[in-house]
Amino acid sequence: MQMAMPNRKIVPTLLAAALAIALLGALAPATATAAKQRKPTGQAAKKQRPLYWGAWIGDQLTGEEAPWDMSAVNQFEGVVGKGLSLLALGSPFADCNSAPCKFFEFPTEAMDNVHGYGAIPFFNWASQASSSDPSGATDMPDFQLSDVIAGSYDSYIREFAEAARNWGHSFFLRYDWEMNGNWFPWGAGINGNQPGEFVAAWRHVHDIFSAVGATNATWVWCPYAEVDRHFADLAPLYPGDEYVDWTCMDGFNWGSNPTNPHSWKSFQQIFAPTYRKLVKRIAPRKPIVLAEMASTGRGHAKAKWIHNMFKQLRTNFRRIRGLIWFDQVDRGVDWPLETSPAAARAFAKGIRKRSFKSNGQAAVVASPIRPPR
Numbered sequence: 001m002q003m004a005m006p007n008r009k010i011v012p013t014l015l016a017a018a019l020a021i022a023l024l025g026a027l028a029p030a031t032a033t034a035a036k037q038r039k040p041t042g043q044a045a046k047k048q049r050p051l052y053w054g055a056w057i058g059d060q061l062t063g064e065e066a067p068w069d070m071s072a073v074n075q076f077e078g079v080v081g082k083g084l085s086l087l088a089l090g091s092p093f094a095d096c097n098s099a100p101c102k103f104f105e106f107p108t109e110a111m112d113n114v115h116g117y118g119a120i121p122f123f124n125w126a127s128q129a130s131s132s133d134p135s136g137a138t139d140m141p142d143f144q145l146s147d148v149i150a151g152s153y154d155s156y157i158r159e160f161a162e163a164a165r166n167w168g169h170s171f172f173l174r175y176d177w178e179m180n181g182n183w184f185p186w187g188a189g190i191n192g193n194q195p196g197e198f199v200a201a202w203r204h205v206h207d208i209f210s211a212v213g214a215t216n217a218t219w220v221w222c223p224y225a226e227v228d229r230h231f232a233d234l235a236p237l238y239p240g241d242e243y244v245d246w247t248c249m250d251g252f253n254w255g256s257n258p259t260n261p262h263s264w265k266s267f268q269q270i271f272a273p274t275y276r277k278l279v280k281r282i283a284p285r286k287p288i289v290l291a292e293m294a295s296t297g298r299g300h301a302k303a304k305w306i307h308n309m310f311k312q313l314r315t316n317f318r319r320i321r322g323l324i325w326f327d328q329v330d331r332g333v334d335w336p337l338e339t340s341p342a343a344a345r346a347f348a349k350g351i352r353k354r355s356f357k358s359n360g361q362a363a364v365v366a367s368p369i370r371p372p373r
Contacts, residue, residue, distance in 0.1 A: 054086025058328030083359035090124030106163035118359035188232035222248030225274035245368035253295035289322035310350035
């Protein structure tokens with residue numbers, strides 16, 4: 001089985017209740033005066049819970065993606081004015097654009113770059129082959145979930161897991177994300193996949209990591225959060241608490257761009273329905289990370305969306321403990337912050353608070369990684 005370096009151009013997806021405010025009854029004047037001096041209650045009293053934050057930075061800044069090119073990280077940091085505590089990167093299983101397929105190795109050098117910078121790597125690993133033909137992106141008969149379950153890739157997965165173990169540092173592993181959609185070959189009902197196979201495949205891969213002692217991987221289960229279309233039910237796709245360390249959501253405000261036009265949606269409209277399912281029904285004890293999120297928008301519209309996002313994170317989405325901005329131009333859609341000075345300023349203002357952790361997280365050794373304090 002041939003091995004290759006990780007794909008630096010893997011393309012990711014295309015792309016709770018309000019807190020009650022305590023009511024004060026009719027009080028005597030002296031009591032009312034004392035009440036004014038007490039710490040505010042309800043929403044006003046809630047401080048931002050600490051969050052990891054970062055970006056998945058494309059090649060638009062330097063011609064090469066971060067973290068293979070760390071100067072892209074330095075440029076992005078200059079735009080937002082703060083060091084990142086998460087840096088995203090990704091790879092499929094293999095490159096099969098020519099025969100025989102070449103399987104991608106664990107990206108030790110890139111992971112070292114992230115660790116040396118002081119951030120936590122957020123590695124996105126996809127059980128598919130990279131494809132130069134977008135029309136065949138979901139039709140991969142050699143990469144069905146049943147192939148993973150049957151052990152067709154066990155030797156590769158084991159070798160990858162051993163390399164991850166030998167690397168030795170803590171990292172997030174987001175495996176086969178957005179499984180509730182129909183645009184990846186591991187998706188529910190896509191590519192010949194049958195009910196129950198996603199969970200079986202996830203557990204199979206997780207068990208191999210556990211067997212070789214690759215416990216430095218923190219497993220992130222990440223559906224897509226979007227309200228315009230009907231997606232597969234999440235509960236049958238959840239592998240179980242013992243197989244998942246963090247839950248996750250991806251979501252985008254596509255707006256009216258021609259690639260994937262939707263109505264304009266706020267952060268609340270995009271994420272609230274799935275958020276409620278995660279915290280109330282599917283995984284009420286798991287922390288949540290936003291692994292891919294961004295907004296389009298011209299003028300100050302994008303900046304206003306970002307301002308609202310930070311407000312919502314502080315008030316209505318307090319179980320979210322990490323976020324990753326999708327800073328890439330994807331099929332012509334302008335997600336990056338650096339293309340909009342107003343959006344960059346709004347984002348910089350949001351993350352400058354101490355609750356958003358900067359780089360300096362390389363010393364994280366807990367396994368699984370816990371939410372920041």
